[in-house]
Amino acid sequence: ELKVEQNPLFLSMQEGKNYTIYCNYSTTSDRLYWYRQDPGKSLESLFVLLSNGAVKQEGRLMASLDTKARLSTLHITAAVHDLSATYFCAGESGGGADGLTFGKGTHLIIQP
Amino acid sequence: GAGVSQTPSNKVTEKGKYVELRCDPISGHTALYWYRQSLGQGPEFLIYFQGTGAADDSGLPNDRFFAVRPEGSVSTLKIQRTERGDSAVYLCASSLSGGPSEQYFGPGTRLTVT
Numbered sequence: 001e002l003k004v005e006q007n008p009l010f011l012s013m014q015e016g017k018n019y020t021i022y023c024n025y026s027t028t029s030d031r032l033y034w035y036r037q038d039p040g041k042s043l044e045s046l047f048v049l050l051s052n053g054a055v056k057q058e059g060r061l062m063a064s065l066d067t068k069a070r071l072s073t074l075h076i077t078a079a080v081h082d083l084s085a086t087y088f089c090a091g092e093s094g095g096g097a098d099g100l101t102f103g104k105g106t107h108l109i110i111q112p
Numbered sequence: 113g114a115g116v117s118q119t120p121s122n123k124v125t126e127k128g129k130y131v132e133l134r135c136d137p138i139s140g141h142t143a144l145y146w147y148r149q150s151l152g153q154g155p156e157f158l159i160y161f162q163g164t165g166a167a168d169d170s171g172l173p174n175d176r177f178f179a180v181r182p183e184g185s186v187s188t189l190k191i192q193r194t195e196r197g198d199s200a201v202y203l204c205a206s207s208l209s210g211g212p213s214e215q216y217f218g219p220g221t222r223l224t225v226t
Contacts, residue, residue, distance in 0.1 A: 041219070042217045042220050043203070044217075088155075099145060099159075099171060101157065104153055104154050105152075
């Protein structure tokens with residue numbers, strides 16, 4: 001059974017700083033996903049990482065995947081207030097199922 | 113284009129009642145997923161449809177939960193004899209096909225069982 005762990009679960013940081021959110025998963029996952037969720041809203045897809053060594057960037061966010069270490073990271077560069085949200089990573093459960101297994105999320109607050 | 117839509121957006125019901133939650137996927141998406149998200153947690157997988165059939169229902173917590181997708185488009189999640197522990201946001205997602213296709217989420221239905 002796939003388990004996904006994120007850390008930290010809560011992060012308060014200042015604008016302009018850099019930080020990394022970590023996502024560890026327990027068994028093989030073919031793909032790794034990152035989602036953003038604003039309060040009271042649904043999930044917005046950020047990145048889909050398909051293979052070992054994959055790196056994707058969008059604006060101030062960059063995600064990477066190391067399948068050997070079973071680790072994905074979401075790096076925030078020069079944070080701005082608009083990036084305040086909860087970020088989830090998710091892996092595929094495997095065994096023929098296509099449902100995603102989510103971490104508990106990282107609640108990110110970026111203060112001016 | 114139109115995204116995934118879910119109705120109602122909020123549902124309050126009494127313990128023991130029956131509820132139905134509806135999901136309209138993105139047009140042309142053959143795969144449809146239901147998840148449940150409790151406060152402060154990540155979404156939890158419930159069931160996955162490929163076309164009209166439930167390809168994986170391993171996430172349904174018990175036999176009070178049932179979902180259908182009779183024509184391969186709209187899906188209904190049905191909960192019988194609701195319990196207070198069923199209170200959560202129920203999210204629906206769809207993708208172009210199963211497997212590596214990206215899942216797009218709807219706004220969710222917030223279910224409160226009193």
